[in-house]
Amino acid sequence: MLVTLKEILKEASNKEYAIPGFNVFGYEDAAMVIEAAQELNTPVVLMTNRDAIAHMPIKILGDILTGLAKEAKVPVVVHLDHGKSVEEVVSAIKAGFSSVMYDGSQLPLEENIRRTRKAAEISHYFGVSIEGEIGSVGYSDPNIEAKAIYTVPGEAKRFVEETGIDAVAVAIGTLHRMKAQKANIQYDRLREIEELVDTPLVIHGSTGVKDEDLTRLSRHRVGKVNIGTALRMAFGDTLRDEINSRPEEFDRIKFFKKPMIEVKNVAKEKIMTLGWGRKQVLEV
Numbered sequence: 001m002l003v004t005l006k007e008i009l010k011e012a013s014n015k016e017y018a019i020p021g022f023n024v025f026g027y028e029d030a031a032m033v034i035e036a037a038q039e040l041n042t043p044v045v046l047m048t049n050r051d052a053i054a055h056m057p058i059k060i061l062g063d064i065l066t067g068l069a070k071e072a073k074v075p076v077v078v079h080l081d082h083g084k085s086v087e088e089v090v091s092a093i094k095a096g097f098s099s100v101m102y103d104g105s106q107l108p109l110e111e112n113i114r115r116t117r118k119a120a121e122i123s124h125y126f127g128v129s130i131e132g133e134i135g136s137v138g139y140s141d142p143n144i145e146a147k148a149i150y151t152v153p154g155e156a157k158r159f160v161e162e163t164g165i166d167a168v169a170v171a172i173g174t175l176h177r178m179k180a181q182k183a184n185i186q187y188d189r190l191r192e193i194e195e196l197v198d199t200p201l202v203i204h205g206s207t208g209v210k211d212e213d214l215t216r217l218s219r220h221r222v223g224k225v226n227i228g229t230a231l232r233m234a235f236g237d238t239l240r241d242e243i244n245s246r247p248e249e250f251d252r253i254k255f256f257k258k259p260m261i262e263v264k265n266v267a268k269e270k271i272m273t274l275g276w277g278r279k280q281v282l283e284v
């Protein structure tokens with residue numbers, strides 16, 4: 001079923017587990033993320049980043065992802081990741097997304113607050129959840145120009161109070177596009193933010209987070225944990241092996257089968273580390 005982020009964050013805010021948000025690029029990975037969530041009976045967030053909406057018109061992508069979400073046996077959020085303008089947020093809402101992110105994290109604080117509040121008013125009018133970002137999670141990819149800024153706890157408090165957003169991304173030591181699990185999480189900064197901010201927190205760049213830290217974060221007031229690179233590597237690396245090992249084959253559907261299974265396996269592993277493994281043990 002298609003749900004908003006706000007609906008499933010209520011369940012996750014009990015500090016037992018975090019909702020996995022996976023960046024997907026089309027049918028193949030989105031369907032496998034949903035299968036992973038269904039097999040573990042967990043909610044999940046399908047997220048589209050800028051590369052995805054540059055590749056496929058957002059309306060078509062929205063139709064595919066919301067179509068999959070509506071057929072799913074578990075709650076599924078269809079979320080715009082890193083919307084950079086209010087116009088992008090509106091186009092996602094028109095395309096049927098149930099949740100959006102407005103990312104003004106590179107702007108001065110006042111301007112970030114002003115534009116995020118505007119995006120929040122529009123989103124809420126249409127019953128869509130919204131995430132903002134304060135501080136800025138940087139990129140380990142040198143081709144992407146974005147300043148990394150750790151979140152200042154007092155600014156986070158002001159940001160959520162003045163914007164009315166449903167979830168807030170914070171920068172506490174992660175970086176986007178890390179291939180290895182080497183991020184150093186600043187738990188002191190996280191605790192300070194938690195003391196001041198009631199809104200569920202979001203961690204971006206979580207492919208770079210160690211398994212033990214993913215589990216530890218799920219016990220904090222972290223509502224959503226974003227994972228993109230791990231699934232892209234699973235799909236791309238397996239696809240490369242498939243193509244190299246079968247030079248006579250040309251049918252892409254046959255090439256996609258193994259990469260899809262790998263995406264599902266990695267999604268399941270990540271979901272389990274976010275506290276859901278513990279929940280399932282308790283329920284048995």
Ligand SMILES: [Zn+2]
Nearest residue numbers: 176204205226
């Ligand atoms: Zn991000």
